[in-house]
Amino acid sequence: xxxxxxxxxxxxxxxxxxxxxxxxxxxxxxxxxxxxxxxxxxxxxxxxxxxxxxxxxxxxxxxxxxxxxxxxxxxxxxxxxxxxxxxxxxxxxxxxxxxxxxxxxxxxxxxxxxxxxxxxxxxxxxxxxxxxxxxxxxxxxxxxxxxxxxxxxxxxxxxxxxxxxxxxxxxxxxxxxxxxxxxxxxxxxxxxxxxxxxxxxxxxxxxxxxxxxxxxxxxxxxxxxxxxxxxxxxxxxxxxxxxxxxxxxxxxxxxxxxxxxxxxxxxxxxxxxxxxxxxxxxxxxxx
Amino acid sequence: xxxxxxxxxxxxxxxxxxxxxxxxxxxxxxxxxxxxxxxxxxxxxxxxxxxxxxxxxxxxxxxxxxxxxxxxxxxxxxxxxxxxxxxxxxxxxxxxxxxxxxxxxxxxxxxxxxxxxxxxxxxxxxxxxxxxxxxxxxxxxxxxxxxxxxxxxxxxxxxxxxxxxxxxxxxxxxxxxxxxxxxxxxxxxxxxxxxxxxxxxxxxxxxxxxxxxxxxxxxxxxxxxxxxxxxxxxxxxxxxxxxxxxxxxxxxxxxxxxxxxxxxxxxxxxxxxxxxxxxxxxxxxxxxxxxxxxxxxxxxxxxxxxxxxxxxxxxxxxxxxxxxxxxxxxxxxxxxxxxxxxxxxxxxxxxxxxxxxxxxxxxxxxxxxxxxxxxxxxxxxxxxxxxxxxxxxxxxxxxxxxxxxxxxxxxxxxxxxxxxxxxxxxxxxxxxxxxxxxxxxxxxxxxxxxxxxxxxxxxxxxxxxxxxxxxxxxxxxxxxxxxxxxx
Ligand code: SF4
Ligand code: SF4
Numbered sequence: 001x002x003x004x005x006x007x008x009x010x011x012x013x014x015x016x017x018x019x020x021x022x023x024x025x026x027x028x029x030x031x032x033x034x035x036x037x038x039x040x041x042x043x044x045x046x047x048x049x050x051x052x053x054x055x056x057x058x059x060x061x062x063x064x065x066x067x068x069x070x071x072x073x074x075x076x077x078x079x080x081x082x083x084x085x086x087x088x089x090x091x092x093x094x095x096x097x098x099x100x101x102x103x104x105x106x107x108x109x110x111x112x113x114x115x116x117x118x119x120x121x122x123x124x125x126x127x128x129x130x131x132x133x134x135x136x137x138x139x140x141x142x143x144x145x146x147x148x149x150x151x152x153x154x155x156x157x158x159x160x161x162x163x164x165x166x167x168x169x170x171x172x173x174x175x176x177x178x179x180x181x182x183x184x185x186x187x188x189x190x191x192x193x194x195x196x197x198x199x200x201x202x203x204x205x206x207x208x209x210x211x212x213x214x215x216x217x218x219x220x221x222x223x224x225x226x227x228x229x230x231x232x233x234x235x236x237x238x239x240x241x242x243x244x245x246x247x248x249x250x251x252x253x254x255x256x257x258x259x260x261x262x263x264x265x266x267x268x269x270x271x272x273x274x275x276x277x278x279x280x281x282x283x284x285x286x287x
Numbered sequence: 288x289x290x291x292x293x294x295x296x297x298x299x300x301x302x303x304x305x306x307x308x309x310x311x312x313x314x315x316x317x318x319x320x321x322x323x324x325x326x327x328x329x330x331x332x333x334x335x336x337x338x339x340x341x342x343x344x345x346x347x348x349x350x351x352x353x354x355x356x357x358x359x360x361x362x363x364x365x366x367x368x369x370x371x372x373x374x375x376x377x378x379x380x381x382x383x384x385x386x387x388x389x390x391x392x393x394x395x396x397x398x399x400x401x402x403x404x405x406x407x408x409x410x411x412x413x414x415x416x417x418x419x420x421x422x423x424x425x426x427x428x429x430x431x432x433x434x435x436x437x438x439x440x441x442x443x444x445x446x447x448x449x450x451x452x453x454x455x456x457x458x459x460x461x462x463x464x465x466x467x468x469x470x471x472x473x474x475x476x477x478x479x480x481x482x483x484x485x486x487x488x489x490x491x492x493x494x495x496x497x498x499x500x501x502x503x504x505x506x507x508x509x510x511x512x513x514x515x516x517x518x519x520x521x522x523x524x525x526x527x528x529x530x531x532x533x534x535x536x537x538x539x540x541x542x543x544x545x546x547x548x549x550x551x552x553x554x555x556x557x558x559x560x561x562x563x564x565x566x567x568x569x570x571x572x573x574x575x576x577x578x579x580x581x582x583x584x585x586x587x588x589x590x591x592x593x594x595x596x597x598x599x600x601x602x603x604x605x606x607x608x609x610x611x612x613x614x615x616x617x618x619x620x621x622x623x624x625x626x627x628x629x630x631x632x633x634x635x636x637x638x639x640x641x642x643x644x645x646x647x648x649x650x651x652x653x654x655x656x657x658x659x660x661x662x663x664x665x666x667x668x669x670x671x672x673x674x675x676x677x678x679x680x681x682x683x684x685x686x687x688x689x690x691x692x693x694x695x696x697x698x699x700x701x702x703x704x705x706x707x708x709x710x711x712x713x714x715x716x717x718x719x720x721x722x723x724x725x726x727x728x729x730x731x732x733x734x735x736x737x738x739x740x741x742x743x744x745x746x747x748x749x750x751x752x753x754x755x756x757x758x759x760x761x762x763x764x765x766x767x768x769x770x771x772x773x774x
Contacts, residue, residue: 031314031512031516032314033314033509033512034516101712127667127668128666128667129665129666129667129668129681130668131667131668131669132668138668138671138672140668140671140679140681141671141672141673141674141679142673142674143673143674234674237674237675237676238672238673238674238675238676238741239672239673239674281712282711282712282734284671284679284681284711284736285671286712
């Protein structure tokens with residue numbers, strides 16, 4: 001509060017009473033229109049406070065007489081968005097997956113949507129972009145346990161792998177050769193060496209080869225090239241789901257492996273599963 | 288309890304009395320008188336040129352062939368293109384627009400350093416439209432005295448029709464102005480028709496209304512208030528000025544002591560100013576230039592014209608008020624020859640900046656490529672090991688075709704021997720030369736996989752260059768990316 005109000009002798013304007021180095025500040029008034037705009041803003045905010053959520057209480061807040069919340073607004077927007085997607089999704093649900101791929105518009109929609117759906121549902125195990133991790137197959141490479149055609153992928157998605165709540169699930173069981181007493185540890189070592197030699201990682205082992213023909217070839221094939229009908233991996237390629245060290249291979253033979261994937265048919269609708277299959281197929285390894 | 292101590296109450300009253308009336312200033316209406324003369328003529332000429340350019344420009348046609356707008360100046364927001372005669376700008380080239388704004392700003396600095404507030408007085412849209420609105424006002428309500436009288440009159444038929452007519456004409460001009468603004472963003476003939484038939488979009492009507500409203504408000508009602516209170520320019524333009532900058536100045540050494548003068552009286556011992564207030568009456572901001580340099584003065588020079596008229600009448604030399612620099616004002620007062628000092632460090636710096644920015648922009652425009660490429664390496668997976676042990680990397684490639692023709696071009700790679708490419712989902716055999724078809728005036732978007740044998744990849748990250756070549760193998764554009772591998 002100014003202590004002394006004085007009039008400036010030159011301009012006749014009052015000073016604010018503030019003085020710096022002998023220079024006094026004139027109290028020049030604001031223009032009226034400016035002030036009215038300011039009042040209008042104050043009025044506007046008062047109305048706003050009544051209409052919209054404004055005053056915070058201790059535990060909640062005043063919600064405004066319009067009952068507007070951003071949560072509702074988001075829900076409404078989402079509903080609108082899924083309404084807009086319906087025309088595509090309905091068609092995708094109706095058509096055969098190959099027909100969806102053949103339709104450029106539907107395919108583009110499926111790939112764009114599949115990307116998001118994959119991140120939501122699949123990426124926790126298979127990693128983003130289908131990179132894969134130890135025990136969770138990469139979906140971007142050209143090595144498929146159960147088949148890499150569109151229909152194969154769709155089937156795997158629907159019924160899962162070793163899924164306990166789906167009767168049509170993809171299932172196979174590799175024996176636990178040591179634990180079930182089928183092979184001794186030295187025999188397993190020999191088989192492991194033979195398996196590694198198939199992809200040039202180790203020297204050939206005649207004993208191992210013989211045991212492999214007896215015990216393993218029925219699923220993995222005589223050449224070790226695997227068999228997709230039973231999800232038996234190709235052992236001759238450079239891809240190792242659990243790792244390509246001898247110790248890991250010994251472990252696999254001795255105690256078996258058996259990855260699990262849920263059946264998605266009950267959780268995701270048909271269109272969603274097709275979109276995911278198309279997306280996975282386009283990651284680079286689709287057949 | 289409920290009674291205020293008398294002293295306290297008095298003090299509060301006193302404080303209110305001191306503060307309340309002085310906090311707000313009433314709007315003092317300015318009634319500028321018509322004036323004629325050299326600066327008024329220049330002002331008319333510039334006004335006509337500016338308005339003509341503004342209203343006509345969107346109607347200039349420019350043939351760009353089929354599938355492209357034929358409007359010379361167009362900022363197509365929906366199509367995300369800017370058109371300036373033969374130049375077409377894409378959203379990522381918005382720096383041309385930025386450059387244009389920088390150019391404008393530096394040119395403004397230079398003009399201000401040399402000639403003072405010529406922008407404010409002659410070319411600023413606020414000035415131009417206010418001048419136009421005042422012209423209308425004078426036609427309908429008469430000159431200064433007639434207008435003052437009309438405003439003081441009680442309500443009458445004469446007053447009613449004149450006021451109504453004035454605001455009607457103002458609104459028509461404002462609507463034309465707002466309409467012309469829209470035309471810079473949409474095809475002019477189409478949007479004009481749509482506005483009248485009611486087919487234009489809500490957004491179009493909104494902006495049409497917005498610019499109509501602001502024109503009417505700012506040029507009709509706010510006028511000098513905009514310059515004095517809203518515009519930031521008057522506040523910092525002094526930073527560009529020095530003692531050699533021209534400014535409208537009342538030459539006090541010649542004018543004082545002012546006083547009334549009767550014909551035949553001697554001019555000895557007195558100044559040339561006859562205190563007729565002609566300069567005040569014509570001033571569009573309502574100030575008295577004789578009080579010295581003021582924030583409100585927009586440097587329009589109308590007071591010079593007004594005073595020259597008077598000086599001729601009383602037979603004294605013209606230019607008692609003049610465009611003159613502070614340095615020369617002093618020299619004239621001391622009867623020294625005046626100097627014209629255009630080349631000063633600040634003007635040289637502004638001019639150099641102007642040339643530099645113009646050169647950079649011209650260079651960028653001349654070397655503007657018709658093809659542009661962006662390559663985005665996949666983040667996940669960074670690389671994929673395939674069953675035969677070879678490595679694969681994924682890329683998203685965007686190819687910008689700024690021409691008007693669809694072209695089939697070839698994607699090639701360099702940096703990794705034996706590397707091959709294939710498009711996602713096409714099922715074609717990998718090759719080192721991949722044909723891609725790019726739609727005209729659009730962006731082609733491709734998922735490309737590059738495959739390389741394991742033994743040729745030595746590093747965890749190898750430089751891989753994508754090139755785009757035409758049928759003859761001429762390189763159109765390229766992009767440096769990387770090929771990733773496990774350590
Ligand atoms: S003082 Fe003179 S130059 Fe300045 S605004 Fe008024 S008429 Fe124009
Ligand atoms: S117009 Fe010229 S003579 Fe008249 S008051 Fe202004 S400065 Fe003085």
